[in-house]
Amino acid sequence: MPPPEKIVGIVGKTNVGKSTLFSALTMVPVKIADHPFTTIEPNIGVTYLRKKCVHVELGLPSCSPRSGYCVRGYRFIPVKLIDVAGLIPGASQGRGLGNKFMDDLRQADALIHVVDASGSTDLEGNRSKPGTHDPVEEAELIAREINEWFKSVILRIWNSKIARIITTVQNPVDTIFQNLSGLSIKRKHVVEAINLANLENKHPKTWNQSDVEEFAVKLREVSKPIIIAANKIDYPEAVDNVKKLVKTFGEENVVPVSALAELILRKANQAGIIEYIPGDGEFKLKVPKESLAKDQVKALELIEKNVFRVFKTTGIQELLKKTIYNKLKLITVYPVEDENKYTDHHGNILPDAYLVERGTTARELAYMVHTELGDSFLYAVDAKRKKRIGESHILEDDDVIKIVATKSR
Ligand SMILES: Nc1nc2c(ncn2[C@@H]2O[C@H](COP(=O)(O)OP(=O)(O)OP(=O)(O)O)[C@@H](O)[C@H]2O)c(=O)[nH]1
Ligand SMILES: [Mg+2]
Known part of the structure; x- marks a missing residue:
């Protein structure tokens, strides 16, 4: 039983390239068009985070992933994506399609905010x-709408449930946390948000509306961190705008991308026209140039000139990496059953790559693999270092771990 999958939501102004990004990341064909409000119902799919596979470090010729895949030493680890309808300023007051559709993102662990960097x-x-x-x-106005949406979600739950019971409970943090289930919020997020909102000395039963709102905004920050995808960098006009976005929001919060370039490259790769691995800063033509249509040649040349030469890659893998590593602070660990062969009991080499939070302990990993393994945990083995580790040992990125328990699976 792998850990609960990570869910990333794609949000932003309408017609900025959210569905193009979604399609480029998932290869799911969806409606894309050059006018506002093309997407109405959410698109759901799976994308893959690219990472050097630990089989390379271990000197193994290959591995056998149960989910995701591995090509030329790169492991592609699944992450769930949701693309929703677009926002416009004033959406929280019902403009455009409003913001109720955003409720589809309640379960998201992080949000990618797509901005039209070409203006x-x-x-x-x-x-x-x-x-x-x-x-x-655009980024500032839409960020406000995202916060308004989250505030309304929290206020709804607060006023209908939490406010009534909070007056009598022993531990208000637990009550708040339990009543926010389904929003992918951890108990520690609630504690952090209370501190960030400077409400740690004020009992929640005395919070007024603006206290709850302040708490909601901080809760959004910690439980659904946002990264900006500065899209359409294939337009030369985007170069200066990307700099402005980085200056305003900080390098850690902005990734320049061209969703369209990535989509074109992946489709061309699928059609056998080029060889391109997502994340590469180049592609190889596999057919004679003369056999391609003029438009195809032009599109590929434009990607080469405006994207690869200026920005090195389409930015799509960087976007995913920054979301997973910097915003969600996840690491990859590989549970195995045989610490010498690095396999499960069927002989599959490194079958699972789990994305888990930094700070996860050996025993917590055991619980993610199977409740029984967690309950009857004895010790674990760090398979790379051939070392026994205890239950509270904190795991590191790319660890390969065997769990030893009295009750095996
Ligand atoms: N040049 C360029 N155009 C892009 C890029 N990404 C998307 N587009 C174009 O932008 C237009 C809108 O794309 P969509 O993906 O439908 O945008 P959206 O944000 O999902 O739009 P709504 O669902 O209507 O809110 C299409 O014409 C895309 O081809 C990009 O990276 N570069
Ligand atoms: Mg769309």
């Missing part, structure tokens, strides 16, 4: 010339 769409998502709109303004 080629106005605040309502209508097309204009690149460089005519300010992506910083």
Whole structure:
């Protein structure tokens, strides 16, 4: 039983390339069009985080993933993605499609906020010339709408449930946490949000509306961190805008991307026209150039010139990596049953790559593999170092771990 999958939501202004990004990441064909509000119902799919596979470090020729896949020493680990309808400023007051559809993102662990870095769409998502709109303004206005949505979700639950019971309970943090189930919120998020909102000395039963709102905003920050995907970097106008976005929001919060370039490359790879592994900064033509249509050649040349030469890659894997490693602070661990062969009992080599939180202990990992393994945990073996480790040993990235328990699976 692998750990609960990580869910990443894709949000942003309408017509900025959310569905293009989703499709590029999942290869699920979805509606993409150059006008506002193309997406209405959410698109759900699986993408893969690229990472050097530990089989390489262990000197093994290959591995046999149960989920995801491994190519040329790179392991691709599954992450769930949800693409929703677009926002416009004022959505929280019902403008555009409103913001109720965002409730589809309640379970998200992180949000990718797609911004049109080329400045080629106005605040309502209508097309204009690149460089005519300010992506910083867009990012700020839409971020406000995202916070308004989360505030309304928390207020709804607070007023309908929490406010009534909080007056009598022993431990208010537990009550708040339990009543926010389904929002992918951990108990520690509740504690952190209370501290960040400076409410640690004020009993929740005395919180007024603005206290609850402040708590909600901080809770969003800690439980659903946002990363900005500065999209459409294939337009030269995006170069300066990316710098402005980085200056305003910080390098750790902005990743320049071209969703369209990634989609074109992946499709061309699938069609056998080029060889391209997601995350590469180049592609190899597999057919004679003369056999391609003019448009295809032009598109590939543009990607080479405006994306690879200026930004090195399409940015899509960096976006995923920053979301998983920097925002969610996850590491990869490989549970195995045979610490010498690195296999499960069927002989599959490194069958699982779990994305777990930094700070996860050996025993916590045992619980993720199987409740019984956690309950009857004896010790674990660090298979790489051939070392016995105890239950509270904190795991490191790329650890290969065998759990020893009285009750095996
Ligand atoms: N040049 C360029 N165009 C892009 C890029 N990403 C998306 N587009 C174009 O932007 C338009 C809108 O793309 P969608 O993916 O439908 O945008 P969306 O944000 O999902 O839009 P809604 O669902 O309507 O809110 C399409 O014409 C895409 O081809 C990109 O990286 N570069
Ligand atoms: Mg869409």
